[in-house]
Amino acid sequence: xxxxxxxxxxxxxxxxxxxxxxxxxxxxxxxxxxxxxxxxxxxxxxxxxxxxxxxxxxxxxxxxxxxxxxxxxxxxxxxxxxxxxxxxxxxxxxxxxxxxxxxxxxxxxxxxxxxxxxxxxxxxxxxxxxxxxxxxxxxxxxxxxxxxxxxxxxxxxxxxxxxxxxxxxxxxxxxxxxxxxxxxxxxxxxxxxxxxxxxxxxxxxxxxxxx
Amino acid sequence: xxxxxxxxxxxxxxxxxxxxxxxxxxxxxxxxxxxxxxxxxxxxxxxxxxxx
Numbered sequence: 001x002x003x004x005x006x007x008x009x010x011x012x013x014x015x016x017x018x019x020x021x022x023x024x025x026x027x028x029x030x031x032x033x034x035x036x037x038x039x040x041x042x043x044x045x046x047x048x049x050x051x052x053x054x055x056x057x058x059x060x061x062x063x064x065x066x067x068x069x070x071x072x073x074x075x076x077x078x079x080x081x082x083x084x085x086x087x088x089x090x091x092x093x094x095x096x097x098x099x100x101x102x103x104x105x106x107x108x109x110x111x112x113x114x115x116x117x118x119x120x121x122x123x124x125x126x127x128x129x130x131x132x133x134x135x136x137x138x139x140x141x142x143x144x145x146x147x148x149x150x151x152x153x154x155x156x157x158x159x160x161x162x163x164x165x166x167x168x169x170x171x172x173x174x175x176x177x178x179x180x181x182x183x184x185x186x187x188x189x190x191x192x193x194x195x196x197x198x199x200x201x202x203x204x205x206x207x208x209x210x211x
Numbered sequence: 212x213x214x215x216x217x218x219x220x221x222x223x224x225x226x227x228x229x230x231x232x233x234x235x236x237x238x239x240x241x242x243x244x245x246x247x248x249x250x251x252x253x254x255x256x257x258x259x260x261x262x263x
Contacts, residue, residue: 183215
């Protein structure tokens with residue numbers, strides 16, 4: 001006879017939605033990373049250096065990816081004290097908080113440029129500026145997290161038996177690389193100044209002037 | 212340097228999720244979120260000369 005904890009764990013590891021649950025977690029991380037990498041594309045290809053609020057929104061996006069990353073990493077940890085539902089609760093609770101914080105920051109930048117005739121900061125992508133897209137991204141993060149929490153019995157993945165699959169390692173590795181790239185990028189833009197200039201035009205670390 | 216420090220805190224949060232680290236990841240996440248919030252509040256209050 002299985003005890004309650006084992007029965008619940010088996011229920012989370014089986015069923016028709018079992019593979020989809022894990023794939024969704026990867027999609028959530030990669031989707032947000034795609035947007036952050038899009039910001040890098042504009043920075044290096046279009047030579048549009050990110051403003052302080054842009055970097056704050058990148059922080060919010062990376063914080064939002066930590067929720068699914070938590071679920072992916074901790075499902076491998078042999079911890080009997082936490083059920084799959086509780087693990088999903090912690091992870092997607094993180095994503096909701098990060099989504100709310102990020103949306104506040106993106107909304108702040110939208111409001112800064114809301115006056116008629118204001119050209120906005122940077123170029124538009126498909127009719128919207130990057131900070132407007134950021135509002136959409138954070139809204140999607142909050143909605144996805146809410147739906148996952150609401151349907152946690154169907155969408156929360158169970159404990160992982162055996163080693164972590166290569167695609168999970170690749171996804172988490174990419175997340176790690178993007179965070180490190182942002183650290184280097186922030187140092188390059190701000191140099192040894194405590195904060196970023198309002199409208200950065202040069203990399204202060206490389207002696208590009210006072211922005 | 213402050214934005215780089217906040218990104219570093221996010222990196223440490225990700226690393227704290229690893230096996231054998233207990234569940235300190237939740238505390239690290241709260242710290243990283245508060246740091247981001249404080250940086251945001253600094254940016255919002257800076258034009259008002261109320262920066263902290």
